[in-house]
Amino acid sequence: MPGKPLMLGEPGCPLCHGQGYVVEPGKLHAVARVCDCVPRCTLCDGLGNREVVIKGVARMGRCRCRVLPDRVALFNKAGIPARHARSTFDSYDPSAAGASANYHIARTVLEQYVPGQENRGVVFFGGVGRGKTHLLVAILRELVMLYGEEVLFVEFSNLLSQLKAGFDQGVGEATTLRPLVQVPVLAIDELGKGRCTEWELTIIDVLISHRYNAMATTMATTNFKAAHATGQTEINLTVYGGSNSASGTPGKLSGPTLGDRVGERVFSRLKEMCSFAPFFGDDYRDGRRGL
Numbered sequence: 001m002p003g004k005p006l007m008l009g010e011p012g013c014p015l016c017h018g019q020g021y022v023v024e025p026g027k028l029h030a031v032a033r034v035c036d037c038v039p040r041c042t043l044c045d046g047l048g049n050r051e052v053v054i055k056g057v058a059r060m061g062r063c064r065c066r067v068l069p070d071r072v073a074l075f076n077k078a079g080i081p082a083r084h085a086r087s088t089f090d091s092y093d094p095s096a097a098g099a100s101a102n103y104h105i106a107r108t109v110l111e112q113y114v115p116g117q118e119n120r121g122v123v124f125f126g127g128v129g130r131g132k133t134h135l136l137v138a139i140l141r142e143l144v145m146l147y148g149e150e151v152l153f154v155e156f157s158n159l160l161s162q163l164k165a166g167f168d169q170g171v172g173e174a175t176t177l178r179p180l181v182q183v184p185v186l187a188i189d190e191l192g193k194g195r196c197t198e199w200e201l202t203i204i205d206v207l208i209s210h211r212y213n214a215m216a217t218t219m220a221t222t223n224f225k226a227a228h229a230t231g232q233t234e235i236n237l238t239v240y241g242g243s244n245s246a247s248g249t250p251g252k253l254s255g256p257t258l259g260d261r262v263g264e265r266v267f268s269r270l271k272e273m274c275s276f277a278p279f280f281g282d283d284y285r286d287g288r289r290g291l
């Protein structure tokens, strides 16, 4: 059932705590598997298919026990980095400055998400080590495991090299971009990081425009501020929370803005597609929590 945890494991299982699946770091990506505590389905005897009678007509159909392995398979296609295999809402450290406000922002994004509909995206911005990526991954994990939503996590500079490789191999723009345009939820980590050459900005513009037209959901993190301090009221940003609702600050975000980095065209599209959420607090990457 959408929105309801599957809870197909043993509630007392030390590995999955009843979730029915476990996620571990693989070589590159986080890898999920169905937990050993999940009992063999008695409806289909573990075959995955069974006869169901609908309006007096018997036909073979997929058994509902397939939902869990299907979602596990979806998770394994999401490209979650291995280092974020254990990044969940539960493993986020709420004790650091500003962390509970950040947690609340991310929970709100998840709770407002309606599968199968047009959903507003979000851009988490703030200094390094405040758990932006951790909470972005936590949202993606829930979207897959609660709703069976197809999601894709890409790190900005990897995304650019992936696109460049596609073009260098003579693969057309449409083919190269298709998987990135079509996925219902695309999460871009470290947006604006790197050199941002003219070619890179052009291709990002094409990608974001396509997603805008497809009404697909785009989520992102960035270490760059959303606007110049004096320009906060000049641009129409939708922002979660507020500086008076959290301790800490969005960070020492001097220097260029996200708009300076990705170009005003891309930034202006992002403003239409996404809410901007400042991440508060002190850096706590050193503590290895909330990476």
Ligand SMILES: [Zn+2]
Pocket (backbone or CB within 6 Å): 009, 010, 013, 014, 015, 016, 017, 018, 019, 020, 021, 035, 036, 037, 038
């Ligand atoms: Zn288990």
Ligand SMILES: [Zn+2]
Pocket (backbone or CB within 6 Å): 041, 042, 043, 044, 045, 046, 047, 048, 049, 063, 064, 065, 066
């Ligand atoms: Zn079954």
